[in-house]
Amino acid sequence: MDLTLSGEQRLLADTVRDLVERECPPDLVREIEKSERGYGDGHWKTLADLGLTGLLLGEEFGGAGQGVLDLVVAAEELGRGAMPTPLLASAVFAATAIDLAGSAAQRARWLPAIGAGTAIATVAVLEPGARDEWGAPDAALTPHGAGHRLTGTKILVPYAHVADVLVVVVAVAGAGPGSGRGLVLVDPAAPGVTLRRQHDGGGEPVFEVVLRDVEVNAEDLLGTPAVAGPALAVALDRMTVASTAYAIGGAQRALDLSVEHARSRRQFGQPIGAFQSVAHRCVDMLTDVEACRYLCYQAAWKLDAAANTDAAANPDAAANPDAAAELGTPGGADFEVAAAKSFANDAIRRVFTHAHQVHGAIGFSMEHDLQLHSRRGKTFELSYGGSTWHRERVARALDL
Amino acid sequence: MDFEFTEDDRAFGRRFAELLDEKLPADWQGFFAEDREALAFTREFCRDLGRAGLLTVSWPLEYGGQDAGVWKQTLLRELMTASGEPRGPQYMNLNYIGPLIMKFGTAEQKARFLPPMARGEVIWTQGFSEPDAGSDLAALRTRAVDHGDHFLVTGQKIWSSYADSPADWNLLLVRTNPDAGRRRGMSVLLVDMTSPGITVRPIESMGGWHEINEVFYDEVRVPRDCLLGPLDEGWGVIGSGLTLERIGIPRYARAQRVVERLCDHVRETGRAGEPDVRQKLADLRVRCEAAKLLAYRAISLVAAGANPAAEASTARIHATLLEQAVGQVGLEILGASGRLGSPTEDHAPLHGLVKQQWVHNIPATIGAGTLEIQKNIVAQTALGLPRSR
Numbered sequence: 115m116d117l118t119l120s121g122e123q124r125l126l127a128d129t130v131r132d133l134v135e136r137e138c139p140p141d142l143v144r145e146i147e148k149s150e151r152g153y154g155d156g157h158w159k160t161l162a163d164l165g166l167t168g169l170l171l172g173e174e175f176g177g178a179g180q181g182v183l184d185l186v187v188a189a190e191e192l193g194r195g196a197m198p199t200p201l202l203a204s205a206v207f208a209a210t211a212i213d214l215a216g217s218a219a220q221r222a223r224w225l226p227a228i229g230a231g232t233a234i235a236t237v238a239v240l241e242p243g244a245r246d247e248w249g250a251p252d253a254a255l256t257p258h259g260a261g262h263r264l265t266g267t268k269i270l271v272p273y274a275h276v277a278d279v280l281v282v283v284v285a286v287a288g289a290g291p292g293s294g295r296g297l298v299l300v301d302p303a304a305p306g307v308t309l310r311r312q313h314d315g316g317g318e319p320v321f322e323v324v325l326r327d328v329e330v331n332a333e334d335l336l337g338t339p340a341v342a343g344p345a346l347a348v349a350l351d352r353m354t355v356a357s358t359a360y361a362i363g364g365a366q367r368a369l370d371l372s373v374e375h376a377r378s379r380r381q382f383g384q385p386i387g388a389f390q391s392v393a394h395r396c397v398d399m400l401t402d403v404e405a406c407r408y409l410c411y412q413a414a415w416k417l418d419a420a421a422n423t424d425a426a427a428n429p430d431a432a433a434n435p436d437a438a439a440e441l442g443t444p445g446g447a448d449f450e451v452a453a454a455k456s457f458a459n460d461a462i463r464r465v466f467t468h469a470h471q472v473h474g475a476i477g478f479s480m481e482h483d484l485q486l487h488s489r490r491g492k493t494f495e496l497s498y499g500g501s502t503w504h505r506e507r508v509a510r511a512l513d514l
Numbered sequence: 515m516d517f518e519f520t521e522d523d524r525a526f527g528r529r530f531a532e533l534l535d536e537k538l539p540a541d542w543q544g545f546f547a548e549d550r551e552a553l554a555f556t557r558e559f560c561r562d563l564g565r566a567g568l569l570t571v572s573w574p575l576e577y578g579g580q581d582a583g584v585w586k587q588t589l590l591r592e593l594m595t596a597s598g599e600p601r602g603p604q605y606m607n608l609n610y611i612g613p614l615i616m617k618f619g620t621a622e623q624k625a626r627f628l629p630p631m632a633r634g635e636v637i638w639t640q641g642f643s644e645p646d647a648g649s650d651l652a653a654l655r656t657r658a659v660d661h662g663d664h665f666l667v668t669g670q671k672i673w674s675s676y677a678d679s680p681a682d683w684n685l686l687l688v689r690t691n692p693d694a695g696r697r698r699g700m701s702v703l704l705v706d707m708t709s710p711g712i713t714v715r716p717i718e719s720m721g722g723w724h725e726i727n728e729v730f731y732d733e734v735r736v737p738r739d740c741l742l743g744p745l746d747e748g749w750g751v752i753g754s755g756l757t758l759e760r761i762g763i764p765r766y767a768r769a770q771r772v773v774e775r776l777c778d779h780v781r782e783t784g785r786a787g788e789p790d791v792r793q794k795l796a797d798l799r800v801r802c803e804a805a806k807l808l809a810y811r812a813i814s815l816v817a818a819g820a821n822p823a824a825e826a827s828t829a830r831i832h833a834t835l836l837e838q839a840v841g842q843v844g845l846e847i848l849g850a851s852g853r854l855g856s857p858t859e860d861h862a863p864l865h866g867l868v869k870q871q872w873v874h875n876i877p878a879t880i881g882a883g884t885l886e887i888q889k890n891i892v893a894q895t896a897l898g899l900p901r902s903r
Contacts, residue, residue, distance in 0.1 A: 115517065117814040120515065373899065387893075393899045400896060405807070408808060456797070506792060509796040
């Protein structure tokens with residue numbers, strides 16, 4: 115047992131923090147948010163050069179073979195600077211799905227490019243009216259000639275406009291863990307695919323993706339349903355934990371801004387931080403952020419431990435569906451991931467409530483940096499499962 | 515980072531768990547239950563552990579321990595706390611009074627006071643708070659007048675835990691120099707509770723028959739060799755002790771045990787499918803995890819040689835609020851039948867465990883520094899905010 119970061123992890127955190135402070139000041143974030151691209155092209159190159167796009171991928175794909183724990187250390191620093199980036203959607207969510215469910219050819223086609231940052235992938239999972247990413251999709255394949263046609267509507271798909279490939283979650287028949295969900299690789303430029311920008315206030319570009327009779331061939335199916343369901347479950351858990359880390363970075367920044375404000379803002383002849391009602395709000399923020407951080411580290415560590423002991427490192431999941439099917443079974447990281455997300459959802463909401471109260475009116479203005487983070491905080495809370503869903507997962511993990 | 519105990523640590527934990535199974539009476543409700551027999555049992559239990567060399571396994575070799583390391587110590591404390599503290603009042607010796615004597619004591623004091631603790635033969639109480647010095651501890655007035663080879667102590671302390679057990683010794687914070695300023699001029703004395711001039715008056719509490727007392731001192735003679743640490747520098751000594759105390763009790767372990775018993779209970783009574791019950795129990799269990807990890811973070815820093823005062827307060831804030839939530843939410847889950855909270859009541863759910871959890875944790879956010887004082891410490895030390903008023 116040792117809850118301190120390694121020297122390498124601290125170095126990674128410092129490196130990313132310096133980089134974000136230097137290259138991604140808040141005014142640039144505002145500018146990027148208004149741009150069509152929605153993320154900084156230069157930032158993307160820098161993150162790729164730093165090896166973050168290939169952090170989780172195996173060395174055979176040119177990756178660093180590191181763990182989710184290393185990734186969350188970096189993601190927190192990106193969140194601290196509110197950097198808009200397809201990193202998590204591409205190099206965590208989509209890359210994990212392709213890595214765990216893909217055939218040798220699919221992995222060879224996409225993983226080296228995703229890892230190098232020369233390709234961007236994203237996952238289309240949510241549909242209109244969905245409460246979370248774990249629900250059953252309506253998008254479905256219908257047999258057509260030798261292949262299939264895909265029809266459905268996806269919403270809130272991050273960075274679909276710059277994606278080279280979409281991993282689309284579709285309804286399939288079948289039983290077993292993660293049953294009812296299959297994965298299909300779709301070219302966003304293919305006939306029948308229409309993108310429309312949506313605005314959720316979360317600071318990153320998201321899209322409605324309408325799929326009308328999109329041609330799907332055998333080589334576009336990402337794993338058999340028995341493989342795809344568990345692979346999606348693991349990919350979702352990794353994405354949940356990575357986005358939690360990003361949100362923790364934002365919450366930490368909100369705390370730092372609040373403390374700065376409480377020290378410098380004077381009313382009634384003293385800094386407002388000398389009033390216990392203000393100071394204690396800051397402490398409540400700190401204790402919440404700290405708890406989130408260690409729950410998040412634990413979930414990441416557990417995901418890495420599960421990956422090392424079960425079939426996640428299997429060289430060809432599609433060829434070995436039984437092994438891959440173990441990925442989403444109990445004994446994995448269900449409890450730890452759901453604990454981290456359910457706690458963080460509520461805690462980060464509390465943190466931003468306090469941060470806005472400590473800041474007073476100025477925190478509500480767009481000229482102040484707090485809004486960059488509090489908008490992202492709300493988006494985080496509503497993404498990758500709400501507290502109620504994750505507490506239900508915890509209850510199941512407790513055999514209730 | 516590693517979120518797993520070593521096999522060696524786990525094996526240690528298993529051995530201790532087996533020992534507890536063997537030693538604890540079948541109807542053991544915990545030291546804090548309303549059972550006067552419990553104190554006698556805890557004395558016997560500590561002597562047994564002491565004879566087996568197991569009471570102070572985490573102490574250094576030179577003080578009769580086995581140098582077991584912080585994580586074995588943590589596992590041991592978790593098991594003890596989760597099981598309702600079968601060591602009784604003596605947990606205080608092991609958690610912070612002994613370590614304070616190790617840190618600040620003379621060679622003679624160590625040789626004199628540590629072995630009886632290791633043998634499980636001595637009960638210590640503490641004298642910090644006074645009627646007019648609670649959260650404002652530095653306002654204390656109990657006076658120790660220096661007479662060269664001894665001090666004469668006069669004053670009144672309150673909320674002295676276990677003084678009526680009766681306690682044998684007392685870790686007493688007194689004012690030795692009234693002119694040195696509020697936080698200077700205090701000293702720590704080790705006081706023999708059989709000294710003439712000491713009167714103990716138990717305070718009946720919502721929590722039952724023992725725990726807290728008023729202690730009066732009327733010209734009590736304390737030999738000079740019972741001064742712990744430097745004269746007039748007692749504030750720093752007590753500060754170290756309170757940091758140890760704040761992380762010394764793994765409160766989350768007891769909370770988690772109660773949550774686990776509640777989970778068993780709802781499964782057995784067919785209520786595990788109720789959505790609000792599932793949500794509430796899951797939430798409590800997650801908060802146990804958060805409190806545990808924050809404690810482990812502070813302990814990791816101790817293991818690395820740091821003195822994590824702010825981290826200890828952060829961990830304690832989570833743990834004490836959790837303990838209260840487990841009692842409060844647990845009773846809400848049990849509903850009307852939860853009103854029956856005494857182990858002797860026939861229909862008391864879980865033998866009154868949850869009601870006990872509620873009542874015993876009303877002062878969880880008060881003792882060893884109130885929640886507000888903990889927050890002030892964190893605000894000033896970790897966040898650099900100005901002193902609050």
